[in-house]
Amino acid sequence: MRLPVLTFDIETQTDLKSGAHLFGLDLPDESLDHALTKLRRQESGSEFQRLPLHEIVCISGMWIDEQGMKLFSFSREQHSEADxxxxxxxxxxxxxxxxxxxxxxxxxxxxxxxxxMYHGLSAPSLFDQGEIDTQKRYNNYQNRYHNRHVDLMDAMSMFNGRNFQKLDDIAHLLGFPGKRGDGGYHVPEYVKHGEWSKLTRYCEGDVLNTWLIYLRWCLLKGQLLAVDHQHLIQSTIQYLQTQPQHAEFLAVWRATSQQTDFTHFDFPTPTD
Known part of the structure; x- marks a missing residue:
């Protein structure tokens, strides 16, 4: 495994202002939301909005390096989307x-x-493909066959869309928590009602599941020895024990781990 590792996830809601501008609509927000959903359903058969109309309300990450691991979140509670x-x-x-x-x-x-681009930002360190740093021609964050960005859904499907799986399903299958409790998508409601802790906990939960699947992926590919894999699993458990907002994640993980032979001993049973 090449350190540092940054496992990340974003949460979004429909950008009503941009949608109104794009389609020339002059409506109150609630009517505008319904109108944009209807337009999207008509053009694609799905209510999933065009990517440029996804306003980012939270980015969460899990940073792992030689010093340890750290969860973090940047949300609209304290920051604008641009920030x-x-x-x-x-x-x-x-x-x-x-x-x-x-x-x-x-x-x-x-x-x-x-x-x-909407906010006029520059991000060459993430999007450069060799125009600035020639080494990134051979290993950048965009090329699906490079190793700088590992999209686990893509890689585990062997780059075949017919094989795509849901994060929740694979996490459960492998003995990890997946979504805790209600797996419904409540991000717009969290933002509307200012439930920021629920928003960041939701986003960080996806990050944690992705990180745990990545460890298993590295074990599969021989990038981690079994002993190192187990060490990182135990390090993750110990770290989460210091994060009270993820007590439920740990409790569900403990229960789910009992469903597979491989994860059965991730949480040792206390002895009298």
Whole structure:
């Protein structure tokens, strides 16, 4: 495994202002939201908005290096979308981590690209493909066959869309928590009602599941020995024990780990 590693995820809501501008609509927000959803359904058969209309409300990450691991989140509670992007993109100016995601190639990175352009930001450390740093011609964050960005959904499907799987399903299958409790998508409601802790906990939960799957992926590929894999699993458990907002994640992980032989002993049973 090449350190540092940055596992990340974004949460979004429909950018009503940009949608109104794009389609020439003059409506109150609630009517505008319904109108944009209807237009999207008519043009694509799906309510999933075009990528440029996804306004970022949270970016969460798990940073792992020789010093340990750290969860972090940048959300709209304290930052504008532009500031969230500036903070996240500045990471790549200082370090060049192995970036890990689930569906990041098709969603997270393109959304970050569009929204960074919308706000007039520069991010050569993330989007350079060799025009500035010639070495990135052979290993950059965009090329699906390079190792600088590992999109686990893409890689585990062997780059075949017919084989794509949901993060929640694979996490459960492998003995990890997946979504805790209600797996519904409540991000717009969290933002509307200012439930920022729920928003960041939701986003960080996806990051944690992605990180745990990445460890298993590295074990599969021989990039981690079994003893090192187990050490990182135990380090993650010990770290989360210091993070009270993820007590439920740990509790569900403990229960789910009992469902597979491989993860059965991740949480040793206390002895009398």
């Amino acid at each position: 969230i992007l500036k903070k996240f993109l500045s990471i790549f100016d200082k370090r060049h981590p192995t970036l890990v995601s689930w569906n990041g190639s098709q969603f997270d990175l393109p959304v970050i690209l569009y929204r960074a």
